[in-house]
Amino acid sequence: MVVVGGGTAGWMTAAYLTAAFGERVDITVVESADIGAVGVGEATFSDIRHFFEFLGLAERDWMPACNATYKLAVRFENWRQPGHHFYHPFEQLRSVQGFPLTDWWLRHPTTDRFDVDCFVMASLCDAGRSPRYLDGRLLEQEFVEKDGLPSTIAEYQGAQFPYAYHFEAHLLAKYLTRYATQRGVTHVVDTVREVALDERGWVSHLETAEHGRIDGDIFVDCTGFRGLLVNKALAEPFVSYQDSLPNDSAVALQVPMDMDKDPIRPCTTATAQDAGWIWTIPLISRLGTGYVYARDYLEPEEAERTLREFVGPAAADAPANHIRMRIGRSRRSWVNNVVAIGLSSGFVEPLESTGIFFIHHAIEQLVKFFPATGFDPQLQEGYNSSVQHVMDGVREFLVLHYRGAKRADNQYWRDTKTRAVPDGLAERLEAWRSKVPDAGSTYPRYHGLPPYSYNCILLGTGGIETLPSPALDLIDEKPALAEFQAIRHKARALVAALPTQNEYFRRMREGS
Numbered sequence: 001m002v003v004v005g006g007g008t009a010g011w012m013t014a015a016y017l018t019a020a021f022g023e024r025v026d027i028t029v030v031e032s033a034d035i036g037a038v039g040v041g042e043a044t045f046s047d048i049r050h051f052f053e054f055l056g057l058a059e060r061d062w063m064p065a066c067n068a069t070y071k072l073a074v075r076f077e078n079w080r081q082p083g084h085h086f087y088h089p090f091e092q093l094r095s096v097q098g099f100p101l102t103d104w105w106l107r108h109p110t111t112d113r114f115d116v117d118c119f120v121m122a123s124l125c126d127a128g129r130s131p132r133y134l135d136g137r138l139l140e141q142e143f144v145e146k147d148g149l150p151s152t153i154a155e156y157q158g159a160q161f162p163y164a165y166h167f168e169a170h171l172l173a174k175y176l177t178r179y180a181t182q183r184g185v186t187h188v189v190d191t192v193r194e195v196a197l198d199e200r201g202w203v204s205h206l207e208t209a210e211h212g213r214i215d216g217d218i219f220v221d222c223t224g225f226r227g228l229l230v231n232k233a234l235a236e237p238f239v240s241y242q243d244s245l246p247n248d249s250a251v252a253l254q255v256p257m258d259m260d261k262d263p264i265r266p267c268t269t270a271t272a273q274d275a276g277w278i279w280t281i282p283l284i285s286r287l288g289t290g291y292v293y294a295r296d297y298l299e300p301e302e303a304e305r306t307l308r309e310f311v312g313p314a315a316a317d318a319p320a321n322h323i324r325m326r327i328g329r330s331r332r333s334w335v336n337n338v339v340a341i342g343l344s345s346g347f348v349e350p351l352e353s354t355g356i357f358f359i360h361h362a363i364e365q366l367v368k369f370f371p372a373t374g375f376d377p378q379l380q381e382g383y384n385s386s387v388q389h390v391m392d393g394v395r396e397f398l399v400l401h402y403r404g405a406k407r408a409d410n411q412y413w414r415d416t417k418t419r420a421v422p423d424g425l426a427e428r429l430e431a432w433r434s435k436v437p438d439a440g441s442t443y444p445r446y447h448g449l450p451p452y453s454y455n456c457i458l459l460g461t462g463g464i465e466t467l468p469s470p471a472l473d474l475i476d477e478k479p480a481l482a483e484f485q486a487i488r489h490k491a492r493a494l495v496a497a498l499p500t501q502n503e504y505f506r507r508m509r510e511g512s
């Protein structure tokens with residue numbers, strides 16, 4: 001196998017495949033020293049833990065090397081109105097008497113914060129808490145890692161781990177380079193100049209600038225937005241999502257941070273702006289920030305100015321990284337003997353941190369549908385279908401954030417209410433007006449987002465009214481009210497007992 005590209009996608013793929021197949025598959029990674037990687041990509045899903053588990057890596061092995069911190073939720077600020085915030089947490093939504101707690105909350109709102117009333121994590125985020133005690137124990141005993149847990153996303157569906165990570169993606173790529181090369185992966189630092197096709201239109205070999213010809217049976221295209229193999233050499237069309245998700249640009253800044261003074265919030269923050277939103281991702285020694293915006297509404301210079309104002313003087317000397325984003329997916333990600341993984345396969349704006357999840361999911365599917373020495377079109381079709389549905393499903397979920405956002409204070413936000421929505425979503429949006437989203441009324445194929453995630457965004461953004469089930473008028477509400485009280489008590493006890501993230505990571509740094 002030849003993996004072209006040494007960004008997060010290239011090295012995650014090489015590391016995972018070598019863990020899966022060992023020396024039975026010969027893997028080479030070709031990485032250009034002249035063409036840079038995107039270099040952002042710092043927030044993840046909680047599912048990412050299965051990736052590290054599969055590689056046999058414990059947190060103590062990789063987290064310090066990647067400046068990693070814990071993430072309990074995404075915090076959305078100003079999506080409803082200035083000053084308002086809500087969380088999308090890593091915490092299953094409880095049900096009472098067959099109805100999700102959000103339904104009960106709509107019928108009997110105990111406070112004006114559905115997230116605090118329904119999820120313990122919202123209070124932990126507001127209080128900046130770590131999900132682990134200073135001695136390393138996890139906040140909930142039932143989540144304590146033990147041997148023999150399933151180690152793929154698919155096996156875990158339905159279960160949920162209470163946190164994800166923030167990390168420096170380029171440090172992870174570096175860490176995985178060491179991991180993979182120590183296990184036999186060949187690393188060629190060179191630029192691919194030409195992709196040679198045989199008479200069937202399959203890739204026969206690559207021509208590099210200094211290492212000559214590189215042959216392979218399967219080529220994994222991890223060349224980023226270029227799509228050097230899949231889109232350029234094999235001419236696979238790109239299906240744009242821009243009609244429903246117009247943000248096509250980003251400007252990123254790294255802000256130095258002092259963990260002895262500045263809080264390390266245990267969440268990714270997405271703060272709505274005039275033409276998009278700003279991400280804030282707390283790492284050990286810096287904040288990752290960036291403004292994701294639509295060029296149709298805002299010039300890059302103005303976006304950079306807004307971002308610099310937002311972060312303040314701490315980043316005055318930091319260079320800005322302007323990025324043009326290709327939003328959408330390759331029509332097929334596996335074409336002939338080329339499998340595109342990462343940005344070459346597809347990308348949506350990083351509002352819910354889906355980029356690394358797409359990579360992780362694609363790698364797992366590649367192992368599941370691996371062609372070995374033959375090329376069975378059924379396997380290819382199975383792979384492509386699974387990867388496409390993940391991206392198309394996430395697209396719908398992101399559109400809901402903009403449709404649902406109550407703010408409509410300028411042309412950008414007003415347009416989010418009238419823009420075309422993907423096929424199927426219009427009907428689902430109508431259904432959600434009468435009944436909170438559930439498994440029967442959300443995107444029907446696996447895409448990493450459970451129905452409760454839709455509940456969080458619908459109730460949090462506040463622009464689409466939804467109603468409690470009328471049946472709740474006829475069902476005793478006491479068990480639901482008791483559940484709200486139990487959540488309140490549990491949150492209070494955990495906030496009192498858990499350290500802040502700063503305290504936790506300071507203790508880690510001091511090595512006790």
Ligand SMILES: Cc1cc2nc3c(=O)[nH]c(=O)nc-3n(C[C@H](O)[C@H](O)[C@H](O)COP(=O)(O)OP(=O)(O)OC[C@H]3O[C@@H](n4cnc5c(N)ncnc54)[C@H](O)[C@@H]3O)c2cc1C
Nearest residue numbers: 005006007009032037038041042043192224342343355356
């Ligand atoms: C603004 C922004 C914010 C993001 N935030 C997040 C986030 O918070 N969470 C998340 O999960 N994801 C996020 N992502 C997505 C994440 O960055 C990517 O999914 C991830 O970095 C994977 O990128 P990649 O490896 O596919 O491509 P790249 O990082 O672009 O790497 C491409 C590689 O291909 C190599 N290459 C290219 N051409 C050649 C050639 N001719 N010969 C040899 N090598 C070549 C390059 O040298 C490079 O090593 C974000 C993306 C953007 C744009």
Ligand SMILES: N[C@H](Cc1c[nH]c2cc(Cl)ccc12)C(=O)O
Nearest residue numbers: 045046047073074088089090448
């Ligand atoms: N895939 C599950 C559910 C999930 C995916 N993205 C998010 C984001 C947030 Cl903030 C909460 C839950 C989920 C997972 O990874 O936990």
